[in-house]
Amino acid sequence: MRRVISLWLPTFAIDRINHRAYGKSQANPSDKMIDKPLATITCTHGGQRITAVNSVAQAVGIVPKQSLADARTLYPSLTVHQADPTADLKALNILREICERYTPWVAIDTFDNTPSNVSLWNTGLWLNITGCAHLFGSEEALLEDLFYLLKNIGYQARAGLASTPGAAWALARYKTDPQTKRWFISNTNEDIRNCIAELPMKGLRLECDIIEGLERMGLLSIGDLYRIPRAPITRRFGKSVLHRLDQALGDLEESLSPQRGRSTFSKYLAFIDPIGRREDIEAALNRLVVSLCTDLEQANQGARRLVLTLYRVDKSTGKVQISTSQPRRDPTHLSMLFREKLEIIDPGLGIDAIVLSASETNPLKVRQTGLNINSIAEQTENVIKLLDRLVGRLGSDNVTRLEPVERHLPELASREVSTASIPSGVKQDWGGPTHCPSRPLQLLVHPLRIDVIAEIPDGPPFLFYWQNHQRRVIAAEGPERITPEWWLIRGNMWKTKPLNNDVRDYYRIEDKDGKRYWLYREGLYYPDNHPTWYIHGFFT
Incomplete structure (x- = not known):
């Protein structure tokens, strides 16, 4: 019932x-x-x-x-x-x-x-x-x-408890008293008819003008509707009066939808006796995670953020939240992320209920992977799992990735963003043509000025000084010219320098010790102008 x-x-x-x-x-x-x-x-x-x-x-x-x-x-x-x-x-x-x-x-x-x-x-x-x-x-x-x-x-507060929402609503407001009787319970369906008979018409959740019309006819209580024919009421006031009456008496089903915030994926587990041992909490958590992942799989969804809410015996609550860099529904992986945070949970006098909900989800369809365990897909999966664990331990703001930016200058061509901001379905690589010039593994945030000697003014370096040591160049490749960003003509870079001074000629060079560098010359040679050299990165 x-x-x-x-x-x-x-x-x-x-x-x-x-x-x-x-x-x-x-x-x-x-x-x-x-x-x-x-x-x-x-x-x-x-x-x-x-x-x-x-x-x-x-x-x-x-x-x-x-x-x-x-x-x-x-x-x-x-x-x-x-x-x-x-x-x-x-x-x-x-x-x-x-x-x-x-x-x-x-x-x-x-x-x-x-x-x-x-x-x-x-x-x-x-x-x-x-x-x-x-x-x-x-x-x-x-x-x-x-x-x-x-x-x-x-x-x-005051409350009514019945087998129908309509009866419970009426009992809470017109069968209780804030001082002596704060709640009223109707035990059976048959009991409802007698319980609400003496209650005023307001208990049927009718509009004010309908209530006033019924009262003018002498129908002051809900029980007055039991004794008169239904047809005249419908003709006079429409279907709403008898509709609400039938809902309250249980003759007509009334559906109510629960509200669970933004999450539509949630699992609940209550305990007959409170639990407090970590092993018991882990067992309950694993049970909820498996059940929740099953629902996610049926909906072709993956969780990006999960919240575990614990309801303690002393009426307080505790929450543990995890996030993933990509949509996930792997019970083993999600349980592991939660277990690393269980040590911060204070069970207090005991936990008598827990709720696991997916507060953020994204579409996740089944993906076919190769048979080779060393495939790119397998490596990507391992990296994602590592990212999730690092985020769980260090926080999402402390684990970042590079995101491409449409800029010419190398130091501005990418930016750091949180791994939690990776959208669903994002490509694992940046793509682009395969003939692009190579870039150094380590790029300096700000290029450092160096002294360079070249055999000819527009040629590659012959030697340069770095960290108080002379580096003799034995091989050089370039130049790769990167021109100014002309669409930023109103930007600060062109307010203080001539146009030609922003042209960069990059060289990939190797010294006699086998170390490889990424240098560039800023500006062009012409009378009264001598370009400057910078070191911008290091190759492996």
């Missing part, structure tokens, strides 16, 4: 502000802000209006959608804060992730039929706990644990 919790957070926006102002916990009722009327406001065309209030403000008659002027009339010293829907949604998403310790199926309740004459702000969450309650002993024990968690965080 399906079991759904509707978790209602009637003062969520206010609780978030208190949480920000006073720290992580508002369980201590002595804070002065909690005892004062507090509201959030937003600017509209009709002026400033109330968007959310706390229970103290509700008690003096201040309600959402009321104008600030009217609210000040009721309570002149009302404390107000500017509404921040973006921050509210961010905090609600964080709470949604926290509640995944009870079930992997958690979603934000987006319904809001708040009329101007009631003090409701329908922020809430859906939790499908089907098959999860036994891990906590019972549904009652699960709810106790959930409300203990919310109290420690600082959120006021």
